[in-house]
Amino acid sequence: MSDETKRTDGGEATAAGELPAADEHAMPGLGTIERWVTTTNHKDVGILYIVTSLFFLLFGGVLALLIRLQMWVPGGLLLDGLSYNQTVSTHGLIMVFWFLSPFAFGFANYIVPLQIGAKDLAFPRLNALSYWLYLFSGVLLMISFFQGATFSGGWTMYAPLNIPVYTPQIGASMAVLALLMFTASVTVGGVNFITTIHRMRAKGLTMWKMPLFTWSILLTVWMMLFAFAALLAALVILSADRLLGTTYFAATGAGGSLLWAHLFWFFGHPEVYIVFFPALGAMAEIFQTFTGRRLVGRKYFIGAMLLVAIQSFAVWMHHMFLTAINLQIKTLFMATTIGISLPFDLMVFALIYTMLKGKIRFKTPFLFAFGALVLFILGGITGVFLGAVVLDYELRGTYWVVAHFHYVMVGGVTGLIGGIYYWYPKITGKMYDEFLGKVQFVMYFVGFNLVYFPMFVVWETPRRVFDYPVEFIPWHRAATVGAFLLGTSFLVMLYNFYQSYFTGEDAADSPWAYATTAEWAVPSPPPLENFPGIPSYLKGKLSFHDSPADLAAADGGATADGGVVVYDDAHDHGHEEHEDHTSIWPFATGIASLVLLVGLSGLTGGSYPEGMTGSVYIAFTVAGTAFLLYTLTKMTAEQFTGPTMEFAERWPFEGVSNMKTGMWVFLASDVVLFGAFIGSYVFIRVAEGWTTWHHLIPEEHVTMPGLINTYLLLTSSFAVVLALVAAERGSQRGVIAGLVTTVLLGLGFLANKALEWNHLFHVHSEAFPNGWEISTNVASSTFYLTTGLHGAHVIVGLIIATYMIWRARNGAYVNGDEAPLEHFGLYWHLVDIVWLFLFPLFYIL
Template structure:
């Protein structure tokens, strides 16, 4: 027996011995016992409603995303069945529009990114050497917001029909005059809830990845999958903030009757395109980057080689992430934007393909230099690379202004888009097979995996490649020339093959979960990132001690692995240590160090994230019955009002419960935290959130400037009544500036251990903020009831674009002030009881938010009251 066989036998023996333990994440037989701090076992349903552990949340994300894959896939097959021959054969025109729109929205938002972030939730903390994400309850909250947002979207089908204006929701088709059904409004509200989930998740991941890497793991040492997630999340933080602004403005147009996107003279349709595509094109890379990172990990593992040109690979990803925000106008070549700007964006579009060329060549050269093992994960990863190359090449055509005039709105775009996006899905399916043994503790059936790949790859290309040939077919239309019927029928056959391939996958993974061979710690010979050092599945706390890379490879400080086995050596990046072949018999060092981990266990259970998600679901569902200033009539209206009331109460109850819950999170030290060594997790999380808020307000202010320039900068004053004077805004400026000063006084008092100083400072801040809102309310009421020749019915939200931009932008700011006052009131009650004297940091973090709100007003005051 070889040394390698002995190691494998020991791993199998250890796995068999602890089989019941493994099924419960390392805690409790058969999942029936409680884990640390009251977390139920995995075999109990309760666990999945209260868990905050990153591995559980990762599984929830993955399973839920696969459900939405099936949901969107069924809609896709309905569309392809309709296109077997031209005409309305199965679906009516309205139903077909619903299917097209819902398929696009489900796949882009509720499947692609969440599927990738199922792996990110599970794997990234393990790869970084962290015991969990920085804010476990926020991680659970992000999942429940995601799930309930999908539930809202599902409900929209039963409200007279879901949104029918395409997944890009172009104006003016997104307005009530074209999509009047409540289901369309529910779709928009579901998008807002989804973006809230993304924002919470982004703050959590960025804080974790910048603050909680293991000792000795520099930013450039992160495994490629984690590096891809880091760049993805930074893009998400800013891109989704722009989408949130677009959705909030659209919601206001639909619910309150504002006129942003209905203002044709002020370029309302063009404004939507700018807002949507500023998000939309980074979203392509947000979707593909995790697939690219997983692809790189799989290539390293199954070729036995570190990625060729690793530092250039990472630099290329960074360059693409930055460039992704300066190419959005290539989606707008058919608009009235002048040719010089179109030419500039054509250059940036072609330029962004160059870093991708480098990454593709790095992956190809890695396979040439390595020794390929054709396992299922590699087949899918390599297949994903092949189809992405086709998608990238065909995309270059669309990057040229002249060719885009010919191809825009045709099936060439459909084919290109799917070769890129579903190319990413192909690699992510490989990632599912790759990490399935680690997540489940079982090995899948390799033969079925390869059958799945064969059927999938044939079905994929049979579905999408004929679309290039049938490019003259118009998008989102079921009529096409009879000469193209052969191509469409081939595509329909391919669609059913592609869909059927997932039945093989589901059968394989489900059967393997119950009857598969137990998975060793590391089932892949050359996988060396940290997740493969711990058991399959990993224990609740991930590691037996504090992980460290200070010696150049992974070691655990102070504690030994269960059973005394030291495990497999691991380098941060994957591939092999020191350029050689990883030897599974080499011991991992366990040295005592002066930075011994301070964490002695953290809480893992909280029901409040679920409660908050449930409350948000009911509140937004109730709000969907509010149309252009009033609720729909009759019993339906009463039902919507009731849902809104119940949802608001449950949401408030959940938020209060979350703040009052004694929850022990992770404490430091965490290891490498450059460049944020001296910034505590919560403070960094607040700074990151405010960065997203900067983009949100920037989008609102940018929309105001865009509309005003389109309307005519000087003509704008004719849209404003003389009663709109600067004095109320000036008074509010003084109120907010003074309130910033009183927050500082409260912080100083907390530092000096003066209870009543803290109470006085927070109380003064609260009163000044209330004064701001009262003054704002009086000003609005006065303007609402202005009666002049030019404005006989007052100056309301729907009077003109000037009133819409004024009320909505200052209203968003007022909502921030109101949230700040609720926080202030909560802190004031606690301060009276003596809180914040031993730890003034909550006052400091609240001050960051309050100062930001005040700074925003310093921009709004001159824009809306002086200029």
């Protein structure tokens, strides 16, 4: 803020004044490529996310314009059938995955640490890694266009259209792998945000006092953690179907198409709220700022978001009303679908009453936030139609769904555009052109309704088909004109931002008269370390302290994480070790992942693009694997100092380190991944017939190998516990012995598994004359893929344990440094617990 005092969501904010120049420790200049390739600072990563997502907006927007041009006349104008299917499919994939969520998380990266009083996210290098995986997954998708053809089975990738029989191109497999890589990016980012928001809030900033945008991001990443784990399971299975020959989703498989629908929509419906929640948080902040009053019913608003986040996982089956699911279950999911609209009613009325009780300032951010509210109301009302089983039978697969979907999803985009205008002065230090902002809003709002509202009128047009009755021509042409007007509005926005960055008026610390959150209490743009001291809300207002000792005194002798903190003279005088802000290894890991997945996409053979052969893809796979292991090893071994907060609000993870919290969160996601695999096995087996399933399995598939592996894994878990006990007692030899025993037992598990698989591969009987291989039948597919996923977890654990043995030989993990052993133990114990579920399922039942 400038000279006046502003209230924050946590109380009163003190005047910011002039902040001292930040120490640009080990940071290249902003104008250098090195800065952007090596940065781990949350503000830089946020800018990278925003810029990259805007590129994908233009990419997906061009595809949208091709769709609308194709619809100018019935039967199409420009594209053949395959080209149109590729255009529709990749437009949906790009907009849903590579634009909407990353655009929101650009703001989240930049703003959330500032709002909660943190110097950075908990794991800065993982934050950078998340971005590079996101970027290179998009690059992989673009490469897929040049690999015969990209995926053409619709953005929902329904089975059996997603298997090679119907989409045989290498580019289609590459698109699936690109989405899998994007999902890995989301998981890494989600763990980071959950750990940061729960454990790195300024003292006094309790959960209920958190700004609404931070609340929306917290709930979004929790939904992402579980929803994307289900999608990851679906994509791993689909990749196996395409690359390894498994038969989960084959057209003749038992329940394959329905299984994909369950897995995809268990992710897909929470994804609607994952996309909309950040926009809702931005809208709430904007409404408060430009009405000059606190949000009406703020706690009820937060409670409503919590309800929606939980309920979002209980409505997925309304996307499956046209399947053979019985009427009772359909009725239940119709009720949950209608029920989830009720918390949204509360949120909508809270925003409306805030406007009524405040004094509105019609600046560009507010115009877009208000426009988003109007569009979302229309989208929500039309969605209720689809929630009714009877109406869904009539409307499903028509342009009614297309229109409703865009009113909701692009309605969220509208709120985020308000967000980029709102935070543009903070991010750049420049004011945008208000006149051009309002011009863009008019073009955007008119163009949006012109392109999507006619789709409700011509709802009988079949979805994803470019033929329609001639009487619909005027409406479709109006929609095409609207699409070009909508697209042009984004060019106005980009010109506004570009011109303002170089010639715009300098922005004040807080250019908005009634901005209330902590990011407005620092200069525009903020310094590298964010704050002039340690932020605190202990006295009901934002204040800064020179050292942790000062903060402890202000808090009446507070303790950090349950223990008394003792500070030496160097710490008290501000000479603590500097945090690092650069690392090349996240970028290198992203490159390695790209090379590996390019190679994997072509391993199955088929029609290779010109200049490419099977040996080229094999070379990419080998090089990518080696490079990935190298970069991960270098990143792990790199000396990197991340942000620390001796004093912070940490509910509900008091007394738990950031690393342990992050490990717990990651393992929660892994539980959903394995749960989806086990659920898929049970679903397919029930569809096939629980007892007749045994006819698909050779008699040579006996219990003993699984029983031996059970004993090996349980013993290895005990060895990890012994290593941890030895570390706590300061015994280096004990640590090494425990880890070596774990590795040997893990290798024994893998060797026994390899012998078992080799035996089953070469079974020769009347029922299985060619052996029992991964593609023999659906029983072999589920067995090899599920236990193979578990085996991959064992291999990862063994690689980590081997690295830890090397470190233990150099004296690590003793003298109070046993935490990494505990974190590894959590992972290894989960691997063992999962096997206790797999053993009875695949060897006894």
